Each structure stands twice: as structure tokens, then as C-alpha cells.
Amino acid sequence: MLDDTALDTILRAARTQNAWTDTPISAETLHALYDLLKFGPTSANCSPARFLFLHSRAARERLVPALSPGNVAKTMSAATTVIVATDPLFYDKLPELFPHADARSWFAGNAALAEETAFRNGTLQGAYLIIAARALGLDCGPMSGFDRATVDAAFFAGSGWKSNFLVNLGHGDPAAVFARSPRLAFAEACEIL
Amino acid sequence: MLDDTALDTILRAARTQNAWTDTPISAETLHALYDLLKFGPTSANCSPARFLFLHSRAARERLVPALSPGNVAKTMSAATTVIVATDPLFYDKLPELFPHADARSWFAGNAALAEETAFRNGTLQGAYLIIAARALGLDCGPMSGFDRATVDAAFFAGSGWKSNFLVNLGHGDPAAVFARSPRLAFAEACEIL
Numbered sequence: 461m462l463d464d465t466a467l468d469t470i471l472r473a474a475r476t477q478n479a480w481t482d483t484p485i486s487a488e489t490l491h492a493l494y495d496l497l498k499f500g501p502t503s504a505n506c507s508p509a510r511f512l513f514l515h516s517r518a519a520r521e522r523l524v525p526a527l528s529p530g531n532v533a534k535t536m537s538a539a540t541t542v543i544v545a546t547d548p549l550f551y552d553k554l555p556e557l558f559p560h561a562d563a564r565s566w567f568a569g570n571a572a573l574a575e576e577t578a579f580r581n582g583t584l585q586g587a588y589l590i591i592a593a594r595a596l597g598l599d600c601g602p603m604s605g606f607d608r609a610t611v612d613a614a615f616f617a618g619s620g621w622k623s624n625f626l627v628n629l630g631h632g633d634p635a636a637v638f639a640r641s642p643r644l645a646f647a648e649a650c651e652i653l
Numbered sequence: 654m655l656d657d658t659a660l661d662t663i664l665r666a667a668r669t670q671n672a673w674t675d676t677p678i679s680a681e682t683l684h685a686l687y688d689l690l691k692f693g694p695t696s697a698n699c700s701p702a703r704f705l706f707l708h709s710r711a712a713r714e715r716l717v718p719a720l721s722p723g724n725v726a727k728t729m730s731a732a733t734t735v736i737v738a739t740d741p742l743f744y745d746k747l748p749e750l751f752p753h754a755d756a757r758s759w760f761a762g763n764a765a766l767a768e769e770t771a772f773r774n775g776t777l778q779g780a781y782l783i784i785a786a787r788a789l790g791l792d793c794g795p796m797s798g799f800d801r802a803t804v805d806a807a808f809f810a811g812s813g814w815k816s817n818f819l820v821n822l823g824h825g826d827p828a829a830v831f832a833r834s835p836r837l838a839f840a841e842a843c844e845i846l
Contacts, residue, residue, distance in 0.1 A: 461790035466659045471692045471785060487845060494843050498836040499664045501783065503797040503818075505834040511843045519846035553841070557834060580797070580818065583773050587780030590694065592664060597654035604696040604773070625696075625773065641698040641750060643691040648746070650687050650704045652680060653712035 466595075474594050475640070477601040477632030478534050485539040485598065485629060487515070493592055500588030502581040504566075505557045508550035509585035510621050512543040522614050523626075528605035531626075538601065539630035543611060544589065545621040546582035548574065582624055593629055601628035659788075667787050668833065670794040670825030671727050678732040678791065678822060680708070686785055693781030695774040697759075698750045701743035702778035703814050705736040715807050716819075721798035724819075731794065732823030736804060737782065738814040739775035741767065775817055786822055794821035 468474070490513050502508070514520045520541055524532055535541050547553075551567035551574060567574040590600050603626040611623040661667070683706050691700070707713045713734055717725055728734050740746075744760035744767060760767040783793050796819040804816040 462655070462659050462662060462788040466655050467689065467788060469655060470663065470788065471689055471781065474692070476694050490843070490845060491839055494839050496660060496664055498842070499667070500780070501669050501793070501795050503795075505836075507837055507842070509842070513843065513845045515845050553837065557837070559834075577797070579772060580776050583776040584780040584783075587693065587777040588664065588784070590777075591781070591784050595655040595660060595663065600694070602694050602696075604770070641752075643698075644700055644746065644750070646684055646687050649691070649700070649702070650683070650706065652683060652706045652708050 470591050470594050474600075475632075475637045477599045477628065477630070477637065479633040479636035480534065480537045480539065480628070480630040481633055483539065483631040489596065489598070490515070490540065493589065493596060493598075496596065497585065497588040497592040500585060502584060503577060504554065504563050506550055506554060506563075506577060506581050507557055507585065508546050508578040509582040509624075510545045510547050510619075511589065512545060512615055512621075514541040514543065523611065526607045526610035526614065531603050531605050534601060535603075535626075535628055538628035540628075542589065542627045542629060543615060544582070544586040544624045544627060545616065546578045546624055547619070547621050548578060549620065550578055579624070586625060586627070590627060593627070598629050599632035601632070602626070603628065663784050663787050667793075668825075668830045670792045670821065670823070670830065672826040672829035673727065673730045673732065673821070673823040674826055676732065676824040682789065682791070683708070683733065686782065686789060686791075689789065690778065690781040690785040693778060695777060696770060697747065697756050699743055699747060699756070699770060699774050700750055700778065701739050701771040702775040702817075703738045703740050703812075704782065705738060705808055707734040707736065716804065719800045719803035719807065724796050724798050727794060728796075728819075728821055731821035733821075735782065735820045735822060736808060737775070737779040737817045737820060738809065739771045739817050740812070740814050741771060742813065743771055772817070779818060779820070783820060786820070791822050792825035794825070795819070796821065
């Protein structure tokens with residue numbers, strides 16, 4: 461079991477960041493981040509998420525036209541912005557990722573199952589990225605407020621990947637964190653049978 | 654930053670479990686689990702996931718008709734099985750969860766946006782449940798192999814919640830863990846711009 465400090469770091473005290481210090485993140489840290497999040501479980505190890513790190517200022521400037529106005533300043537001042545994306549053809553990697561069975565065939569002819577599996581498991585991996593970043597001492601600012609079609613045209617015209625959500629990464633400025641919003645009580649969100 | 658032991662516990666050494674010891678989980682632990690996972694971030698704090706803990710053997714027996722055959726024995730021997738579900742009417746809680754704006758109106762008249770937001774954020778919360786359970790010293794066995802319509806009819810006819818995925822919880826038997834499958838290399842899953 462994790463100690464209180466670690467529980468605070470990954471969930472209890474961690475907060476979505478709205479402003480950033482100018483401390484950079486190294487490329488080595490981005491590799492360490494992937495090498496941690498990649499171990500999170502996915503269905504049949506399908507691992508459909510793809511991660512495009514917009515590490516240079518020039519790369520982030522290409523993202524600006526797709527952002528909600530309220531997300532522009534914090535994105536441009538973050539050390540890095542990750543586009544958490546999904547590869548719709550994730551199943552072509554299954555012979556490598558799940559060699560025990562012909563898992564590719566479960567999805568290759570079933571577009572609805574492939575799409576649902578990609579969205580569910582790619583999103584799980586996006587959550588693992590958030591937790592892994594916090595575990596490595598980084599702060600996160602996840603964002604859903606952007607135009608997906610614009611992002612996909614700007615960054616994924618070649619690969620066919622689809623954007624899911626964005627995460628700013630860096631070292632946050634605690635003065636810009638909002639007051640914490642309430643969470644649902646156990647009895648509103650859970651039931652024990 | 655978390656130490657090596659904690660990183661191993663939440664991601665690096667944690668493994669999907671296929672068999673379980675008979676050590677039970679208390680209802681207090683299920684409350685502690687929710688009180689940890691609930692702090693994970695969701696878009697506009699929308700918190701659409703709902704968690705039905707099938708804690709009694711009788712409750713899990715009602716799940717069996719919906720399970721893939723390979724998932725029956727491990728589910729019946731787990732201490733608890735969680736149905737990670739989603740409330741399609743999650744936006745009715747937004748006046749409580751996000752009092753800063755009329756966030757309910759963003760979703761109440763836009764079924765496509767509501768459905769996508771519920772699936773994305775409910776799945777993020779399912780990942781937080783997996784990590785939170787490991788952080789509290791539990792083992793997990795997430796499962797997608799089940800019939801959603803059967804589960805929804807058996808458990809959610811009254812609430813209208815929709816099943817997303819299942820997670821067995823308990824204390825795993827390390828002898829039943831499979832060899833770890835490979836993960837994609839950084840260059841296959843990531844790019845830095």
C-alpha cells in the first residue's frame with residue numbers, strides 16, 4: 461500500500477493546473493513517462509493509445525487554432541502538451557502485442573467493436589498517463605475543449621490517428637489552481653450488493 | 654515523485670490477476686477506494702462513472718449469465734467484482750459538481766456530446782479505480798468480455814446506468830498470472846515534435 465504522501469501525489473492532493481512555471485521537461489522524462497504508463501492494463505493488451513508530445517513552441521503554435529479560447533494561454537506556457545490520440549488500426553499490432561491468439565481477427569472485420577475498444581482502452585491509457593506523470597513529479601492539465609477535426613487535420617493527416625484529449629504537462633503554479641469542486645458522495649455514485 | 658516500490662505497486666510490477674486467495678475485502682475498503690478514485694480529474698468535474706460493487710456471492714451469481722466462459726471462475730472466486738458503469742444523465746449532477754457555470758445546458762440538449770463525454774470521462778474514472786485499488790494494496794482483474802445488454806437488464810433496469818467494463822478485486826494468486834505481454838516501443842506509440 462502506498463503511504464499518505466504518495467496517495468496525495470497521484471490523486472488526493474493533485475490538482476488540474478491552469479498556469480505553469482518555466483521549468484522545462486526533458487525528452488528523457490517523456491520517455492520515462494511512456495515507460496511507466498505503458499504497463500497499465502488494456503483489453504487483450506491492445507494498447508490503442510498514441511501520444512504526440514508537442515514539445516517545441518512551434519509545435520504548440522500549430523495547436524492554437526483548435527483550442528477553446530480559455531485554453532490557449534495555459535497551453536502556450538506549459539512545458540509540453542500531449543495529444544492523447546487513438547490509432548483506429550490498433551489491431552494490426554495485435555500479432556506483436558497478444559501473440560497467444562488471432563486477436564487481430566476479432567476487430568479487423570468488426571468496425572463497431574474496433575471503434576469502441578479503441579476509445580475505451582485509449583482513454584484508460586490517457587488516465588494512466590495522467591497518474592504516471594504525477595507519480596514522476598510532474599503536474600497535469602487535461603483538456604477536452606478543442607476541435608478534434610482541426611487537430612486531426614493538422615497533426616494526423618498522415619497517420620490516421622484520432623485525437624481523444626489533451627494534457628498540458630509541466631510544473632504548475634499553485635496560485636492559479638481553482639478551489640476544488642465537490643465530488644459525489646459514495647451513496648450517489650456507488651452501491652454495494 | 655514516488656519511490657520505486659510505489660511505482661511498481663501502481664504500474665510497473667502490477668499484473669492482471671486470474672485467480673484469487675480467499676482473503677475478503679471489507680465494505681470500509683470499498684468506501685476508501687471510492688474516496689481515493691473520486692479525486693481523479695474529469696472534464697468540468699462531470700464524474701459520470703457509477704460503481705456497482707457485487708460484493709455478495711448471490712450478486713455475482715446474477716452476473717454469470719453475461720460473462721464470457723473464461724471469465725466465470727475467476728469472477729466467482731474474487732472478493733468483489735465492480736461493474737464500472739456510466740450514468741447517461743450525468744449532467745443532472747452538474748449544478749452540484751460544477752456550480753461556476755450552467756454546465757448542464759452544454760449536454761442536456763446535445764445527445765452526441767453527452768454520450769461521448771460520458772464514455773470518455775467514465776472510462777478515465779475506471780482507470781482511476783484500477784490505480785487506486787492497487788495503491789490501497791488490492792489486486793485487479795479488469796474484464797471487457799461480457800454481454801453489456803444482459804448486464805444492463807439484470808442490474809440497471811431501474812437506474813438507466815450503462816455498463817462499461819468489469820473489474821475483479823481481491824488478493825491475487827501470483828501463480829496464476831500470465832507471462833507479461835510485450836508493450837509497444839516508444840517510437841511505435843509516441844512522437845515528439
